[in-house]
Amino acid sequence: MADIILADISHSYVAQPDPSEYVLRRVDVHFGDGEAHALLGPSGCGKTTMLNLISGLIHPTSGQIRYGAKDVTRLPTRRRNIAQVFQFPVLYDTMTVFDNLAFPLRNRGRPDSEVKKRVGEIADLLELDSELTRRAANLTPDLKQIISLGRGLVRDDVAAILLDEPLTVIDPQRKWQIRRTLRQVHEQFRHTSIYVTHDQTEALTFADRVWVMNEGKIVQEGSPDELFRRPEHTFVGYFIGTPGMNILPCQLVDGAAMVAGQSIPLSDEVWQQARRDQGSFEIGIRPEFVELVAGGDSTDHGQPGELSVTITAVEDHGRFSIASAELGEHQIKAKLTDRVPPAPGQNARIRFAGGELHLYRDQRIVCADEPSGDHRPAATPAGGN
Amino acid sequence: MSKRKNNRAWFLVLPTLIIVAFSAIIPLMTVVNYSVQDILGPNTRVFVGFEWFREVLRDAELHGAFLRQVLFSLAILLIQIPFGVGVGLLMPRRGWSASLCLVIIALPLLIPWNVVGTIWQIFCRTDIGLGGAFLDGMGVDYNYAIDPVDAWLTVLVMDVWHWTPLVALLCYAGLRAIPDAYYQAAQIDGASPWAVFRHIQLPKLKNVLIIAVLLRFMDSFMVYTEPFVLTGGGPGNSTTFLSQFLARMAVGQFDLGPAAAFSLIYFLFVLLFCYIFYTVVMRPDDAPGS
Known part of the structure; x- marks a missing residue:
């Protein structure tokens, strides 16, 4: 087991790439030893490429890959001692399930007694005991994938386990169960695990650290909570959360953000930071932190920080509802849990929960606390509380 | 309805x-x-029942031709199938070299069969043929027109040259159809090249190989043109295979009745072999493993 370090990695599948032909662009990543990591991002953002670079199935155009202190950039997969589970199950279908699970161990010349013991343990863990003597042909897709997963887990000395969207073919009910098993396996063996997915639930439930990727770059790294509370990039705000963050373009005027002619006060620190540079500004607020002001309508101006909106639609999700509202020409969504939802067409007043409003300059967060570097929420609206 | x-x-x-x-x-x-008839002339025919079948099955010359035919087909399968798989494995997977390889390998398949026979007939002559003269010059006592063993070897080499490309192309197509994920998984699992061949490539080629074996069996069992042009069935009867025997009977001696009886036996034998082969290799996949 080891740290996995990608230093200044760029990769293109083209031999003499144009700048636009890179799938990974100068990525620096440090996957800590024994931690569960998730690479989260939309399709085509370079997640799988990164995984294949780590396992050595492909080699980077430039940059260095290290396992701990050891440079493995040019080593072939066979010499990297790494496990990888692919998106679609790969089985050796002339062998039995047992032989499939034993294959990675036998290839490395492990004694029979050890093979038997390890395969037994893994079969126990994945509830495959009753299948071991079957031939690995004509199985259901999810059983196939569980066996593939077992082949990834069977070696206990791997540097890391790489999981490439392993639950794609598994049906939803089993998915939940296997996700839990994966987490258990991680807690039991403490392998460095890297889990690639475009599904935020999978990423956030599996991983200690989540790396959000977009267009060949890491946009933010953090715990699930950090990504939710304080997206450093509007993409993270948008990509994580259901629905994603409300991102509204704004102008800065006298310590406040102006959206559609209405003013949202900013904290002094954010204002001081923001006014230093030009750029295009946006405010971001999660739907969870948009509150309806009781009894408010748009005829009076209300308290500072309260905004007049027109409700356009309400989706009932059972335990909560999602209200869409028009704020000038912009759309804003609110996740409401504890009240009778407003009716579409109604005018209402909203405000933003304290500490949850962020200001973005050119899509990057404007931090009030850069010098101190602690993780207190950066932008605090002056009003609203 | x-x-x-x-x-x-x-x-x-x-x-x-x-x-x-x-x-x-x-x-x-x-x-x-x-x-089932003895045809004496355009309008005179006599019903003879299974007489021709009995006669043909007792014919010692035909037994010899049958034995040679089985031996020939067996040799063809034993050489061409492994050789074809090998060539298929060695062919480059992509790029211009792959296209070039495909063209070169497909070339023998595009040549008319009697031309193939003629090419080899000339190529192997010791007086004017490149191959024959070379062997002669090396001091090898070689002459396919006189020595039955030389004739057999020449016919075999010619057929291998002519038809191995078919097996190779089928295998190549089969190999190309294996998803990359299998090779990647094998790398991750630390599989040796032999293990990759044994556990991924060979099983995935199974269906292609069944087709290849059937095609090569049927074709080689009915081989006619090339040996006919190359050796004319000789020296003696040493390279006379079933088709040629049949042609001699039907066209040469105009023994239509026996020839027809023999044709049916011939046809049923090929059918039977293919049926048995196919049923044996296509056993259900989920038979319990060891």
């Missing part, structure tokens, strides 16, 4: 039925018809 409508559907099958009738059923029935 009414019954009338159902009957109308037969009209849709009719074109196929007519084509199949003319291409297969009628000729076959003609042969069956011949096989």
Whole structure:
């Protein structure tokens, strides 16, 4: 087991790439030893490429890959001692399930007694005991994938386990169960695990650290909570959360953000930071932190920080509802849990929960606390509380 | 649905039925018809029952031809299948070299069969042929027109040259159809090249190889043109295979009855072999493993 370090990695599948032909662009990543990591991002953002670079199935155009202190950039997969589970199950279908699970161990010349013991343990863990003597042909897709997963887990000395969207073919009910098993396996063996997915639930439930990727770059790294509370990039705000963050373009005027002619006060620190540079500004607020002001309508101006909106639609999700509202020409969504939802067409007043409003300059967060570097929420609206 | 409508559907099958009738059923029935009659002239024929079948099966010369034929087909399969798989494995997977390879390998398949025979007939002559003269110059005592062993070897080499490309191309197509994920998984699992071949490539080639074996068996079992042009069946009878024997009987001696009887036996044998082979190799996949 080891740290996995990608230093200044760029990769293109083209031999003499144009700048636009890179799938990974100068990525620096440090996957800590024994931690569960998730690479989260939309399709085509370079997640799988990164995984294949780590396992050595492909080699980077430039940059260095290290396992701990050891440079493995040019080593072939066979010499990297790494496990990888692919998106679609790969089985050796002339062998039995047992032989499939034993294959990675036998290839490395492990004694029979050890093979038997390890395969037994893994079969126990994945509830495959009753299948071991079957031939690995004509199985259901999810059983196939569980066996593939077992082949990834069977070696206990791997540097890391790489999981490439392993639950794609598994049906939803089993998915939940296997996700839990994966987490258990991680807690039991403490392998460095890297889990690639475009599904935020999978990423956030599996991983200690989540790396959000977009267009060949890491946009933010953090715990699930950090990504939710304080997206450093509007993409993270948008990509994580259901629905994603409300991102509204704004102008800065006298310590406040102006959206559609209405003013949202900013904290002094954010204002001081923001006014230093030009750029295009946006405010971001999660739907969870948009509150309806009781009894408010748009005829009076209300308290500072309260905004007049027109409700356009309400989706009932059972335990909560999602209200869409028009704020000038912009759309804003609110996740409401504890009240009778407003009716579409109604005018209402909203405000933003304290500490949850962020200001973005050119899509990057404007931090009030850069010098101190602690993780207190950066932008605090002056009003609203 | 009414019954009338159902009957109308037969009209849709009719074109196929007519084509199949003319291409297969009628000729076959003609042969069956011949096989049970002694044809003495255009209008004189006598029903003889299974007499021709009995006679043909007792013919010692035919036994010899049959034995040679089995030996030939067996040798062809044993050489061409492994060799073809090997060539398929060695062919480059992509790039211009792959296209070039495909063209070169497909070349023998594009040459008319009697031309193949002629090419080798000349190539192997010791006086003017490049190959024959070379062997002669090396001091090898080689002459396919005189020595039965030399004739056999020449026929075998010619057939390998002519038909291994087919096996190779089939295998190549089969290999290309294996998803990359299998090779990647094998790398991750630390599989040796042999293990990759044994556990991924060979199982995935199974269906392709079944086709290759069937095609090569049927073709080699009915081989006619090339040996006929190359050796004319000689020296002696040493390279006379079943087709040539049959042609001599039917066209050369005009023994239509025995020839028809033998044709049917020939046909049923090929059919039977293919059927047995196919059923044996296509056992259900989920038989319990060891």
